[in-house]
Amino acid sequence: MYSEKAMKHFKSPQNMGEIKGADGVGKVGNIVCGDVMWLYIKVGKDKKGREIIKDAKWRTFGCVAAIATSSVVSTIAKGKTIEELIELSNERIVEELKGLPPVKVHCSLLAVDALHEAIYDYLTKKKRQVPEKLEKKHRRIIEEIERIEKRYKDFIKAEESLVKRK
Amino acid sequence: MIYFDNAATTMVRSEVLKSMLPFFCKKYGNASSLHSKGIEAKKALESAREKAARILKCAREEIIFCSSATEANNLAIKGLAFEAKKNGQNHLVVSAIEHHCVLNTAEWLKENGFKVTYVPVDKYGVVDLKALEKAIDRKTFLVSVMYANNEIGTIEPIKEIAKICQEKGVAMHSDAVQAFGKIPLNTKKISMLSLSSHKIYGPKGVGLLMKRNDVKIEPLLHGGGHEFGLRSGTENVAGIVGFVKAMELVLKEMPKESKRQARMRDRIIGKALDIPETLLNGHPKQRLPNNANFSFRFVEGESIVMKLSEHGIFASTGSACSSPKLEPSHVLLAIGRKPSEAHGSLRVTLGRYNNEKEVEIFCEVLPEVINELRRMSPFWK
Numbered sequence: 001m002y003s004e005k006a007m008k009h010f011k012s013p014q015n016m017g018e019i020k021g022a023d024g025v026g027k028v029g030n031i032v033c034g035d036v037m038w039l040y041i042k043v044g045k046d047k048k049g050r051e052i053i054k055d056a057k058w059r060t061f062g063c064v065a066a067i068a069t070s071s072v073v074s075t076i077a078k079g080k081t082i083e084e085l086i087e088l089s090n091e092r093i094v095e096e097l098k099g100l101p102p103v104k105v106h107c108s109l110l111a112v113d114a115l116h117e118a119i120y121d122y123l124t125k126k127k128r129q130v131p132e133k134l135e136k137k138h139r140r141i142i143e144e145i146e147r148i149e150k151r152y153k154d155f156i157k158a159e160e161s162l163v164k165r166k
Numbered sequence: 167m168i169y170f171d172n173a174a175t176t177m178v179r180s181e182v183l184k185s186m187l188p189f190f191c192k193k194y195g196n197a198s199s200l201h202s203k204g205i206e207a208k209k210a211l212e213s214a215r216e217k218a219a220r221i222l223k224c225a226r227e228e229i230i231f232c233s234s235a236t237e238a239n240n241l242a243i244k245g246l247a248f249e250a251k252k253n254g255q256n257h258l259v260v261s262a263i264e265h266h267c268v269l270n271t272a273e274w275l276k277e278n279g280f281k282v283t284y285v286p287v288d289k290y291g292v293v294d295l296k297a298l299e300k301a302i303d304r305k306t307f308l309v310s311v312m313y314a315n316n317e318i319g320t321i322e323p324i325k326e327i328a329k330i331c332q333e334k335g336v337a338m339h340s341d342a343v344q345a346f347g348k349i350p351l352n353t354k355k356i357s358m359l360s361l362s363s364h365k366i367y368g369p370k371g372v373g374l375l376m377k378r379n380d381v382k383i384e385p386l387l388h389g390g391g392h393e394f395g396l397r398s399g400t401e402n403v404a405g406i407v408g409f410v411k412a413m414e415l416v417l418k419e420m421p422k423e424s425k426r427q428a429r430m431r432d433r434i435i436g437k438a439l440d441i442p443e444t445l446l447n448g449h450p451k452q453r454l455p456n457n458a459n460f461s462f463r464f465v466e467g468e469s470i471v472m473k474l475s476e477h478g479i480f481a482s483t484g485s486a487c488s489s490p491k492l493e494p495s496h497v498l499l500a501i502g503r504k505p506s507e508a509h510g511s512l513r514v515t516l517g518r519y520n521n522e523k524e525v526e527i528f529c530e531v532l533p534e535v536i537n538e539l540r541r542m543s544p545f546w547k
């Protein structure tokens with residue numbers, strides 16, 4: 001079901017952990033539906049003076065695909081410029097993992113979202129102009145979280161009424 | 167390799183395989199043929215049927231062999247539904263924690279004009295008897311409650327349910343796939359019972375429905391009129407012979423085996439509950455001797471299963487991430503687990519080939535795996 005590459009990342013995930021005093025943090029997903037990813041970035045400059053991700057670390061509550069994509073995103077992000085990373089797509093992540101089962105593609109979206117949210121967080125903290133693309137994405141993520149929370153609230157209530165608690 | 171997924175399927179035992187082999191290349195006749203090749207197969211088929219009837223304490227024509235327990239459950243529920251419709255009855259009662267093959271059959275009937283009541287369970291997964299009794303009305307044609315749950319191992323109060331059904335004059339069906347061969351069954355007052363071969367060290371592709379003579383049902387498969395006209399299709403003689411052999415063998419060793427497995431199960435439960443933020447799913451006592459099911463907070467089940475698999479240990483999970491529709495287990499939700507708790511669920515099911523050494527290895531590996539995954543989790547400090 002999973003490619004060897006994905007299993008390799010799951011078995012020995014890269015860059016797992018937190019960055020104390022991170023320049024940006026992206027928190028996506030939610031505890032109710034399960035998939036949660038927190039991504040931390042440290043920003044620096046390369047030789048040409050462009051802003052790059054110096055370090056990226058993550059913590060993830062999720063399946064094999066969620067853990068593997070967290071690991072891959074963090075390795076891809078390191079050393080790349082912020083401009084480049086804003087263009088990063090989840091297809092690229094799936095490609096890097098040599099494919100994911102179709103039902104698991106959403107986990108790779110989550111990983112890219114986490115990275116973009118971390119960059120968004122960094123830019124807004126620095127009071128810098130946020131590119132249109134990131135701004136839009138940020139709004140979508142917030143909306144989605146609210147929607148999921150609402151959906152699951154109804155869901156949980158319905159289920160609870162079904163249970164006779166002793 | 168440590169196989170702890172015996173509720174999913176089991177290994178065919180060698181005695182069973184041996185009993186089946188003659189029916190592939192030697193006694194390959196069609197049990198419906200008139201010649202002696204056919205009679206040879208027919209004899210084997212009918213002798214298997216008689217043995218099954220003796221085991222289930224019913225008449226031989228009350229045994230209907232079919233392809234799986236999924237088919238047996240479909241036949242019992244839809245078969246009776248179509249018959250009941252003729253008398254104006256259209257209401258089905260099932261528990262909220264039935265196997266998908268019962269729940270989806272119920273859903274399908276609902277789409278086709280029937281009414282369904284889902285009876286809730288308590289926090290251990292025991293069916294609410296009062297609610298069940300209340301659910302039955304004049305239009306109820308069947309109450310279907312599983313003997314024991316496949317995910318959390320809870321044993322249902324089948325005797326009491328059968329009594330209620332009898333008093334109300336309603337037929338009762340029970341899916342006994344997980345219970346048969348693990349605990350003694352009380353089938354006296356049950357109208358219909360489904361069993362599966364591959365959960366008791368028999369081959370896949372065989373199941374049976376025990377159906378009382380006084381219960382009339384419509385067949386789902388029409389054809390040559392096999393199995394008393396209730397299940398057409400040339401009989402899988404090899405499979406049926408193997409299935410019945412497996413039934414005999416599993417019952418013979420049940421008293422000893424269920425004690426042995428219960429001891430291993432209790433060791434696993436004790437050790438797993440030593441891990442902080444861990445919940446036991448299912449009933450603490452009234453549960454199958456081979457089933458343990460846990461929720462480990464802050465980790466996800468598919469990851470647990472795959473980490474265990476790296477250690478050569480095979481188990482299963484009710485996590486949303488591992489289901490094709492990304493929905494958490496309906497059983498875990500029905501006993502009041504939050505979706506996030508269902509997320510970190512792990513089912514361990516033992517069998518006759520497991521031993522204490524394997525249990526000890528598992529008990530050592532499990533906390534490591536949970537810790538490793540928790541270290542990755544943003545919710546674990």
Ligand code: FES
Pocket residue numbers: 034035036061062063064065066104107486487488492
């Ligand atoms: S985290 Fe749930 S499917 Fe990947």
